[in-house]
Amino acid sequence: MTRTKLRRIVTYAAFVSPALLFFALIILTPFLRAILYSLQDWNGISSHIRWAGLDNYRKIMSDGPFFKSLWFTVKYVVATTILVNAIGLMLALLLNLGLKTQNVLRTAFFLPYVIGTIIIGFIWQFIITQLFKEIGAGTGWALFAKNWLSIPGYAFWSLVIVAVWHSAGYFMVIYLAALQGVPKDMLEAAEIDGAGRWKQLWHIVLPLIRPAMTINLFLAISNGFKGFDLNFALTKGGPFGSTESLALHIYLDAFTKNLFTYASAKAVLFFVVLSAVTLVQVAVMKRREVEL
Template sequence: MGSADAKTRKKRSLIWNYILFLGPTILLFTAIEIIPLLMGIGYSFTNWDGIANGAGFIGLKNYIKLFTNDERFWTSLIFTFKNTFVVVIASNLIGFTLAYGLSKKIPFRNFIRAAFYLPRLIGGVILGFVWQFIFLNIFPFLGDKLGWSVFQLAWLGTPGTAFWALAIVQAWGLAGYMMIIYVAGLTAISNDYLEAAIIDGATARQQLCHIILPLMMPSITECLFLSILNTLKVYDVNLALTGGGPYRSSEAVTMNVYTTAFAENQLGYGSAKAIIMAIIIIGVTLIQVAITSKKEVQV
């Protein structure tokens, strides 16, 4: 009996420990994530404007309208996918290059790492306003002094240049974050593999392609996931830098959802857009993780 009672008390103690440590987190997650998600799903089947006390149930009309009569949403979605493609590739290439270079023993290595990571510590709105000042004031000044055409472009004034301006700012902000994760992955690789490769006569390029990159796949999977997720959900940088302009040509899908729900007072319709976007984000990230996870090697 004593042994059984001791086991029972131990189980109860574990349960209370779970409640004590996980309970607040679960409650916050439920209040901040689960409940708003369920409410959004419910609102997506209504015509609620976000102001009136009542909301009329309209079934699938919001979704039908979205798929048949909302060119602006699909234009913003295409822009978001193009922007994501460019930013994910650029930020990961830059991040990995920085991590690979800064994994060597060079002077002021930690200071340089911190300097490249600094943009991640700046809020997206501040980041957007800082670069807006650079594009509108610093670049024209440099263009006048140096005569370089790249600085004389209307970076925020045309659809094409606004796209690249937004991509540059996002890649600049994400590259340092990706660098830190890649540095951790590079640090975890045992020197034994590289030493054996050197003894066998492998060049630096062969070491990178056949040893470092395969062993870095877990870090690559994580970095791709985070960069895709961050870029698909971009709003603050988009708002501060271009405001969706010119002529809504740089309007990301999150800004489209916000404008529909709160600026145009169509919260029910905006909720339907948000649900579709959430499904797209989940689908894209799951596919990416499934593909890259298969390339991870066991050591």
């Protein structure tokens, strides 16, 4: 081995190894251990660890609350993904028209995203339990007279509303960046050819911002599945566990019921579901993107 080649290898290792080290320590080891735990029976404290094979997975198949929280999470993901993208895209289109106050407005819509979700949860808990009651008393509308957080259906939509309010601005920013990449001369050419506003939007703008849609759908789906903070701060999974997201469900199993290995099996299943859904989504969307 020549000296220069050796030097190259040492340099390479020096640059890459820190990233590899922390990746291995913080992500890879816990991930592999999660798979290992899911095959064992252990309460997290005792020194005795029993090999369980696939028992944990078999037990999950008849675990009602788990499927209840899975169903809740799927509904939540569908609702937030659609709303956050529809509202984000609408805001982006409107704030790209050249309004006089558009810079201030963009900041205003983005602002909720800057605040942590836990705090957002507490703020809205206050608004829903206090302000809504006052609105109900003031206007006499039955809709606001109830305590939204104590009725399952209402609690679900409270979570969706807060989540959409919180992150619509973020999705707007990504759509705005994509909209600014749409060439003006193309739109002008279409206008000369007689295409109206809606035709321009449908046939030129929307196909050209497909990459942003791929990213936004991916983010919305994976954030929705991973939702934890908001459920934790706003409803604590209640009423009657009706708003318990998968992430919260796993957390409660592991750290309040001390079912370490059982929770690990659920977490591994969670990983399989999430990666399958997002990989399919990205693969399907990528194929439909157009090159400029």
